[in-house]
Amino acid sequence: MRGKEEExxxxxxxxxxxxxxxxxxxxxxxxxxxxxxxxxxxxxxxGSGTGAVLKMLLDIVHPESGKIEIFGENIARNxxxxxxxxxxxxxxxxxxxxxxxxxxxxxxxxxxxxxxDWALDFLNAQGxxxxxxxxxxxxxxxxxxxxxQVLSNQSDLIILDRxxxxxxxxxxxxxxxLLKELRDRGATVMFSSSQPFEARKIADRTGFFHQGSLLAVxxxxxxxxxxxxxxxxxxxxxxxEHLTIPGITGWTRENDRFIIHYQANEDEIIKKLSxxxxxxxxxxxxxxxxxxxxxx
Amino acid sequence: MNxxxxxxxxxxxxxxxxxxxxxxxxSAVLLVLRFPRFPPLLEQQDLVRLxxxxxxxxxxxxxxxxxxxxxxxxxxxxxxxLAVLLGVDALAREIEEGTLPFxxxxxxxxxxxxxxxxxxxxxxxxxVIIISTLWLGGVVILQNYDxxxxxxxxLGFWFFIFAALPYSLGLLxxxxxxxxxxxxxxxxxxxxxFNFLTPGSLAWISEYYLSAYFPAIEGSLPYLKIAVILAAAxxxxxxxxxxxxxxxx
Numbered sequence: 398m399r400g401k402e403e404e405x406x407x408x409x410x411x412x413x414x415x416x417x418x419x420x421x422x423x424x425x426x427x428x429x430x431x432x433x434x435x436x437x438x439x440x441x442x443x444g445s446g447t448g449a450v451l452k453m454l455l456d457i458v459h460p461e462s463g464k465i466e467i468f469g470e471n472i473a474r475n476x477x478x479x480x481x482x483x484x485x486x487x488x489x490x491x492x493x494x495x496x497x498x499x500x501x502x503x504x505x506x507x508x509x510x511x512x513x514d515w516a517l518d519f520l521n522a523q524g525x526x527x528x529x530x531x532x533x534x535x536x537x538x539x540x541x542x543x544x545x546q547v548l549s550n551q552s553d554l555i556i557l558d559r560x561x562x563x564x565x566x567x568x569x570x571x572x573x574x575l576l577k578e579l580r581d582r583g584a585t586v587m588f589s590s591s592q593p594f595e596a597r598k599i600a601d602r603t604g605f606f607h608q609g610s611l612l613a614v615x616x617x618x619x620x621x622x623x624x625x626x627x628x629x630x631x632x633x634x635x636x637x638e639h640l641t642i643p644g645i646t647g648w649t650r651e652n653d654r655f656i657i658h659y660q661a662n663e664d665e666i667i668k669k670l671s672x673x674x675x676x677x678x679x680x681x682x683x684x685x686x687x688x689x690x691x692x693x
Numbered sequence: 694m695n696x697x698x699x700x701x702x703x704x705x706x707x708x709x710x711x712x713x714x715x716x717x718x719x720s721a722v723l724l725v726l727r728f729p730r731f732p733p734l735l736e737q738q739d740l741v742r743l744x745x746x747x748x749x750x751x752x753x754x755x756x757x758x759x760x761x762x763x764x765x766x767x768x769x770x771x772x773x774x775l776a777v778l779l780g781v782d783a784l785a786r787e788i789e790e791g792t793l794p795f796x797x798x799x800x801x802x803x804x805x806x807x808x809x810x811x812x813x814x815x816x817x818x819x820x821v822i823i824i825s826t827l828w829l830g831g832v833v834i835l836q837n838y839d840x841x842x843x844x845x846x847x848l849g850f851w852f853f854i855f856a857a858l859p860y861s862l863g864l865l866x867x868x869x870x871x872x873x874x875x876x877x878x879x880x881x882x883x884x885x886x887f888n889f890l891t892p893g894s895l896a897w898i899s900e901y902y903l904s905a906y907f908p909a910i911e912g913s914l915p916y917l918k919i920a921v922i923l924a925a926a927x928x929x930x931x932x933x934x935x936x937x938x939x940x941x942x
Contacts, residue, residue, distance in 0.1 A: 458941045480800040490791030506697035507799040
């Protein structure tokens with residue numbers, strides 16, 4: 398098995414990684430690999446340790462033990478490797494005092510291959526003008542600027558820590574499709590998420606992460622078999638006819654929240670729910686126990 | 694260190710630089726204009742002969758000495774405050790504002806980021822000293838006074854070496870005190886207190902102007918003092934680097 402793996406180029410290989418990342422939480426003996434030109438999702442709830450794993454890949458957090466190889470090398474010894482990596486940290490905040498274009502140009506100048514025109518065109522398509530000041534942008538627009546900044550670096554490996562955080566549903570889908578497009582162009586994509594539907598939508602393989610442990614890695618087909626769940630808060634009374642969408646297996650109400658269970662047809666369900674008038678579709682983070690128990 | 698890093702640091706620190714530069718520029722004009730404009734009644738040697746050896750009295754007649762003393766005084770206060778502010782903000786600002794994760798994801802090693810920031814910030818400080826001294830020279834020329842301008846530039850250079858101390862102190866304290874404002878105030882307080890407790894620690898810089906050895910430096914400088922200043926700054930830099938290299942963000 399290992400020999401077969403080695404035949405392929407492996408942009409990320411983690412072996413026996415351990416690290417205490419909070420007072421009572423520890424990543425222990427973590428091992429997995431991400432293959433070239435695949436989309437790998439680390440699926441886990443807040444505090445599960447996915448962010449710490451991604452930081453260790455960039456040597457922002459130091460592992461206590463274990464080995465990390467990026468393109469077969471130790472990134473701590475060769476930081477120039479980062480020129481081939483686009484990384485978005487969830488902790489990263491945009492600095493004020495710049496216009497969008499100034500910021501994209503400034504941050505891009507740290508890397509050797511950056512497509513600034515692509516970044517500005519992408520932002521323009523999202524309704525963000527290049528002369529807008531960063532400090533006037535909403536949280537969602539800031540997230541889009543961060544993504545444009547990171548993805549404009551034409552790198553071989555894209556590592557994103559919760560890339561769709563703070564984005565509305567339509568934009569989340571747009572970003573996910575963009576990642577798919579980048580994968581098709583030859584990049585390897587690794588991202589963390591707490592939303593199972595994101596993994597289902599684009600990931601070739603998904604690692605289920607829970608309290609610092611990788612419980613299992615599942616392929617696209619296997620993942621599609623897990624039941625899905627959407628939680629939303631409607632702004633008006635939901636009636637049965639609103640939810641007669643193929644794929645939905647049932648729904649329950651908990652105070653002001655509706656929980657929709659489905660088995661398939663996720664895109665269509667989200668699209669139809671989004672199109673209902675006066676319905677504020679607010680995806681909430683599902684309880685990780687629901688899908689983790691399915692993996693075990 | 695690349696140009697983008699320099700631009701980034703300048704952009705982040707420009708308000709401090711402009712503020713201190715404005716203070717020094719205004720000070721330069723006021724210092725020159727404030728000097729009593731009357732011809733010396735007596736030559737310097739006559740004053741000495743008459744027993745007037747007090748430096749303050751000599752200053753009344755010797756414009757260059759008056760200017761050197763007062764200029765180094767202004768540089769000391771304004772430059773030290775700027776150095777502390779640059780030191781405190783160098784990494785603490787990036788950590789507090791959440792911009793450090795980006796910097797650490799660029800193809801720069803931590804070592805390069807850390808020492809690059811020190812190099813750039815001290816260069817910005819040096820630039821402030823050079824610009825303000827050039828301005829001082831311009832004002833002096835316009836007022837038809839006579840000074841050894843090169844010596845004033847060298848005054849700035851010695852002060853620049855001295856300023857590595859408050860810069861490093863600010864940087865070091867920013868690792869212990871999470872609030873940048875508090876860290877800055879404490880660093881300024883410690884630095885000025887140290888200087889009050891060691892009177893004359895800066896005197897050698899202004900005395901340099903009067904050095905009989907000029908332009909030969911040999912024999913005219915307190916090498917031990919310079920070595921102590923540089924060693925203390927280097928020690929604080931290394932301690933700060935140790936904290937930065939181990940810290941996780």
